[in-house]
Amino acid sequence: MRKKISIPMVALRGMTILPEMVVHFDISRERSIDAVQEAMAEEQKIMLVTQRDIEVENPEESDLYRVGTIATVKQILKLPRQILRVLVAGEERAILDNIEVTDPYMRANVTVIGEDEPEIAGDINKEAMVRGLKDMYLEYAMRNPKVTKDMANQIKDITDLKKLVNQVSANLPIHYTELQEILDETDFMKRYELLAFKLVNEVQIMNIRDEIQIKVKERVDEHQREYILREQLKLIREELGEDTTISDAEEFEQSVAEMQAPDEIKEKLKKEINRFKSSMQSPAEAGVIRTYIETMLEMPWDKRVDDFTDIKYAKELLEAEHYGLEEVKERILEYLAVRALTKKGDSPILCLVGPPGTGKTSIAKSLAKALKKPYVRISLGGVRDEAEIRGHRKTYVGAMPGRIANGIKSAGIKNPLMLLDEIDKVSTDYKGDTFSALLEVLDSEQNNKFRDHYLEVPLDLSEVTFVTTANTLQTIPRPLLDRMEVIEVNSYTENEKLHIAERHLIPKQLARHGLTKEQVTISKGAVWKMARNYTKEAGVRQLEREIGNICRKAAREIYESNKKKVQVTERNLWKYLGKEKFTYQMANAEDEIGIVRGLAWTSVGGDTLQIEVNVMPGKGDIMLTGQLGDVMKESAQTGISYIRSISSKYKVPENFFDEHDIHIHIPEGAVPKDGPSAGITMATAMISAITGRKARADIAMTGEITLRGRVLPIGGLKEKLLAAKNAGIKTVLVPKENEKDIEEISTEITKGLEIIFVSQMDEVLKAALKGRSSDSK
Structure with missing residues (x-):
């Protein structure tokens, strides 16, 4: 009701x-x-x-x-x-x-x-429901500490089903929202079922919780038991005067017995293990000794692999992975042939010298592949602490082996191929002479007994195949350079860059950007234009970046526009890379007085250098502008002295140099310029300006001058000739002593160039200046 x-x-x-x-x-x-x-x-x-x-x-x-x-x-x-x-x-x-x-x-x-009495058929059913609910509640009460004994006894004495349901509901310590569910249920039978379900559910939750607690307790007890046993064992050994680290020491002794190493090494390790046993009272000392022993055990003292000396395989590998670089490939194949014949032979130290991006590091990788040896690369750029090479004394805090010993350890054998990258960028300061440490590493007479300060025992480096790389030889000390066999890795010609791009760079970038050659094609003309007008380098690193730029933009174009294919040609290249970044300073259209084209070598290849000279009334001053280095300033002074000594030959008045100022300028004033190759260029430009004779616009020259007008040899000839060809120069004057270098330069570069060898300034002036000299009349 x-x-x-x-x-x-x-x-x-x-x-x-x-x-x-x-x-x-x-x-x-x-x-x-x-x-x-x-x-x-x-x-x-x-x-x-x-x-x-x-x-x-x-x-x-x-x-x-x-x-x-x-x-x-x-x-x-x-x-x-x-x-x-x-x-x-x-x-x-x-x-x-x-x-x-x-x-x-x-x-x-x-x-x-108003709740009426529940309608349940038969007293037996009612009794069963009463007993069932009581049993469930009493089981719940036994497991739940929140239910008091008095509360459980009160429930046990109730015989009326309705009262029992109400009492159990009232004395159930569960969340208020669950109690609300019971309150909301106005149908008695449904409320009974809901209450029974919640009781069973609570009991199951407590069972699961108890199981988890038992497992956690067992695990904790196990750890606690181990801890107690270890402490007891430690105490017993202390009472007996034995060391607690004996088990570790036994493992070390077993490892020493099994290791492949000279007896000297094993004796050293046995002494250290005995020290380790006696260092029980000093955990810090024990930790230092443990680290040292573990390092020594990890070193591959007598582990080695035989060289794979299949020259045919090596040749195919080098040809597949590198285009050009014939001299380097020939030297590597010669090395393999010697190794195959002698079965051992001294490992030469190859030093690959060349501009950035020309493939020096990848050549070392290919050599390691050809030999089927582990490849270890150690970057020496910026290393200035001798301990980086020789290691630290193990008594120092944080001591560790040097980079060489670490490289041997990581290789896992005593005769890997080890690349010492950027050896020209090593520096020296108060922490020691790094170059001297490298001298011991690379000297075949010393490195069989190389001493790392941390290891404290001789380390045999005589079987390591060392390869070094450098951008220049200028900063490498002569004694160190003397230990290495220098191989020049020269600049690539545009034709070589084209082949490298087609064979290696384009497939690599397409794969990196998830593209296929069917989706993106880059024409030869586009590659040529990239090499010429979008990059200015001796190698191909920037060229690869530009190809990557094209691939990214093409990938977006394909994804957004659902294009099937993107074709990049010389005409639409600007859409992907923007406007041209570099233009070559082409040869002047007309012959002019006081303007002569020189050739220079830079870190990114060759370049042409236009030298301008003006003569004006004054007091005999000489002005040099264009941010010239000391070498070029000295070349200018030498040129002036030479010109003054031959002034009578060209009918230059005696008081000319007292009444006129000479201004020598090299454009692009923000770019520093230095080097021993512009002497004859500046001298020719000055004589042209002083005598009023025009200098040929289609000629370029390189060489240094002496006070007596002798022309001295220069370096970087390949790069300089390449720059002259790109600038449209027809004739190049080269020092006579560089004639032998021409034979090593490919015809691809020299084709179309008239190369004149000169040994005296008279020959330079005869070829470069127009008009007749005074003594030839």
Whole structure:
């Protein structure tokens, strides 16, 4: 039977009260306090409804659950800070119809749900339900410490099913939202099933929790047991005067017995192991010795692999991975042939010298592949501490072996191929002479007994195949350079760059960007234009970057536009790389007075250098502009002295140099210029300006001058001739002593160039200046 009543109401936060539940709670909100006081003034009855969200301060009707409990207020106790503690006894379920009044307290219209006796067929079924629920609750009570013994005994004595369900629900310490689910269920049988389900679920959760706790406890107990046993063993050994590290020492001794190493090494290790045994009282010392022993055991003292000396295989590999570089390939094949015949032979130290990006490092990789040996690369750029090479004394904090010993250790054998990269960029400071340390590494007479400061025993490096790379030989000390066999890796011609791009760079970049040659094609003309107008380098590193730029833009174009194919040609190259970055300074169209074209070598290949000279009235001053280095300034002074010594031959007045100033300028003033190859160029330009004779525009020259007009040889001839050809020069003057170098330069470069060998300035002037000299009239 249901009836509707109007009753004061309190919204509860974080708790749910069920019928037959006796509980006290604290209230502090003014509306709740007024509602309790109003209930005491009426019949002590109050409606208790749970809030959905405990954070809401002034709940509305939508913020409350629909089913609550009508309870009788048994006791009120005032606490400090305007808090009221209320003791209530839950009686009946009620449905909240609506909130009638909200101020000064909440009054609600509710429908009381009068519960009839549950209709269960047969006393046996009812008894079974009573016993089943009791058993489930008592099992739950045994496992849950929150359920008191008195509470469990009260439940045990109840025989009425309805009362049992209400009592079990009221004495179940679960979350208030789960209690609300039981309160919401107005059908008795469904409420019984829900209650039974929650009891079984809680028991299963506790079973799983107990299993996990048992496993954790077992694991902790096992670790604790091991710890206690170890401590007891340590104590026993201390009492007996034995070392606690004996087990580690035994492992080390066994490793020493099994290792492949000279007797000297094994004796050293045995001494260190004995020291390790006696270092029980000093954990810090034991740690240092342990690290040293482990490092020594990891070194491949006598482990080696035989060289793979199949020259045919090596030749095919080098041809497949590198285009050009004939001299380097020939030297590597010669080395392999010697190794095959002698079975051992001294390993030469090859030093590959050349501009960046010309493939020096990749050649070393290919040699390692050809020999089928481990490849170890040690970068020496910026190394300035001798300990980086020789290692630190093991008594120092943080001591470690040097880079050479570490490289041998990582290779796992005593005869790997070791690349010492950028050996020209090693520096020296107060921490020691790094070059001297490298001298011992690379000297075949010394490196069979190389001493690393950390290892403290000789390390045999005589079987290591050393390859070094450098951009220049200028910074390498002569004694060190003397130990190495220098092989020049010269600049690539545009034709070589084209072949390298087609064979290696384009396939590599296409694969890196997820493209195929069917999707993207780059024409020969586009590659040629990239090499000529978008890069200015001796190698191909920047060329590869530009090809990568094309691939990225092509990948986006294919992805966004669903294109099947992208074709990059000389005409549409600008769409992918933008405007041209470099243009060659072409030969002048007309012959001019005082302007002569020189040839220079730079770190990115060859370049042409236009030298301009003006003569004007003055006091005999000589001005040099264009950011010239000391060598070029000295060349200019030498040229002036030579010209003054032959001035009568060209009918130059005696007082000319006292009454005129000479200004020598090399354009591109922001670029530093230096080097011993512009002497004859500056002298020719000055004589042209002084005598008024025009210099040929289609001629370029390179060479240094002496006071007596002798022409000295120069280096970098291949790069200089290539620069002259790119600038449209037809004739090149080269020192006579460089004639032998021409034979090593491919016809691809020399074709179309008239090369004149000169040994005296007279020959230079005869070829470069127009008009007739005074003594030839």
